[in-house]
Amino acid sequence: MPDPHTPPDARPRPARDPSRGRRTMLTLAAAAVVVLLPTACDYAVADTGGSGGGYGLPSGHGGHGTHGGPTSSEVETVPAGETQTLDPGSSATETSTTGTDPTGTGTSETDPPETSTEETSTEETDPPPPAAPEILGNDCTNSGLDAHTGFQDAPRCVAVAFGEVAAAALSPSLLITEAPDSVGSGEAFTLTVSTRNLLRDRFLGAAAGGYYRESSFLTPEGIQRGHFHTACRVLPDVTEAPDAEPVPEFFLATQDNKGGAGVDEVVVPVTGIEGSGTLQCAVWAGDGSHRVPMMQRANQTPAFDIVRIQLG
Numbered sequence: 001m002p003d004p005h006t007p008p009d010a011r012p013r014p015a016r017d018p019s020r021g022r023r024t025m026l027t028l029a030a031a032a033v034v035v036l037l038p039t040a041c042d043y044a045v046a047d048t049g050g051s052g053g054g055y056g057l058p059s060g061h062g063g064h065g066t067h068g069g070p071t072s073s074e075v076e077t078v079p080a081g082e083t084q085t086l087d088p089g090s091s092a093t094e095t096s097t098t099g100t101d102p103t104g105t106g107t108s109e110t111d112p113p114e115t116s117t118e119e120t121s122t123e124e125t126d127p128p129p130p131a132a133p134e135i136l137g138n139d140c141t142n143s144g145l146d147a148h149t150g151f152q153d154a155p156r157c158v159a160v161a162f163g164e165v166a167a168a169a170l171s172p173s174l175l176i177t178e179a180p181d182s183v184g185s186g187e188a189f190t191l192t193v194s195t196r197n198l199l200r201d202r203f204l205g206a207a208a209g210g211y212y213r214e215s216s217f218l219t220p221e222g223i224q225r226g227h228f229h230t231a232c233r234v235l236p237d238v239t240e241a242p243d244a245e246p247v248p249e250f251f252l253a254t255q256d257n258k259g260g261a262g263v264d265e266v267v268v269p270v271t272g273i274e275g276s277g278t279l280q281c282a283v284w285a286g287d288g289s290h291r292v293p294m295m296q297r298a299n300q301t302p303a304f305d306i307v308r309i310q311l312g
Contacts, residue, residue, distance in 0.1 A: 276312025
């Protein structure tokens with residue numbers, strides 16, 4: 001028990017831990033930087049002498065000039081979030097943005113970190129819709145051509161509305177499933193044609209004025225009404241597109257009141273064709289007024305097929 005008559009300064013004191021003192025000094029130094037330099041501007045400050053660091057502002061940073069921070073010869077700035085090498089005796093807790101007040105009265109508060117709306121916003125906006133295409137017209141009002149009358153005359157302007165178009169799942173299609181590889185000059189043959197979603201019940205005679213005269217119509221179930229054509233012609237040259245004007249060697253329209261939803265098959269008899277060379281035979285669907293049926297999408301293949309047969 002100490003002698004009550006011994007002066008307080010003469011009493012023995014416990015030995016201090018040098019490392020503890022060093023950490024205390026570092027903590028007070030970090031807190032001092034925190035007090036002087038708040039962390040609201042996303043900068044980190046490191047002592048160029050390597051004695052540890054804290055978070056704050058570069059000297060003279062706008063909006064905090066009254067805090068009297070370290071001069072440019074004493075600190076260097078690095079982007080916030082960069083790691084810095086601390087003195088071996090320090091730890092992450094010694095550089096906390098809320099440290100011990102140097103006066104020993106408690107902790108000091110720093111400005112809350114600012115959050116950039118550009119960094120935290122994750123909301124994506126849909127791109128604006130494409131501009132509507134500029135059209136040349138949708139009727140014959142501005143056409144200088146005579147009106148089409150349903151006969152096979154041209155050039156004319158057809159004012160008849162396109163009419164109804166089937167849904168993609170019910171769009172009509174055609175395929176030649178059987179055809180000979182070659183035939184002799186004048187030899188008759190057959191083509192087997194598979195049709196899908198085509199009711200072959202509507203055909204307006206072109207010679208009677210029914211060509212491009214009627215709009216397209218569907219059945220109540222959404223199936224295309226119409227027929228299909230078959231034509232064969234001899235190709236004068238297989239290295240270039242042929243002239244479309246000449247009348248083909250064979251032509252037939254099939255309207256037999258059959259077909260409809262699903263798949264159906266038709267055998268088309270082709271009369272013998274004289275000559276030699278490459279014979280091109282094509283089949284394509286038509287609505288009641290001979291137009292190739294419209295499709296829901298632009299990238300759908302229309303209802304047609306073609307084969308080549310060696311003739312002679």
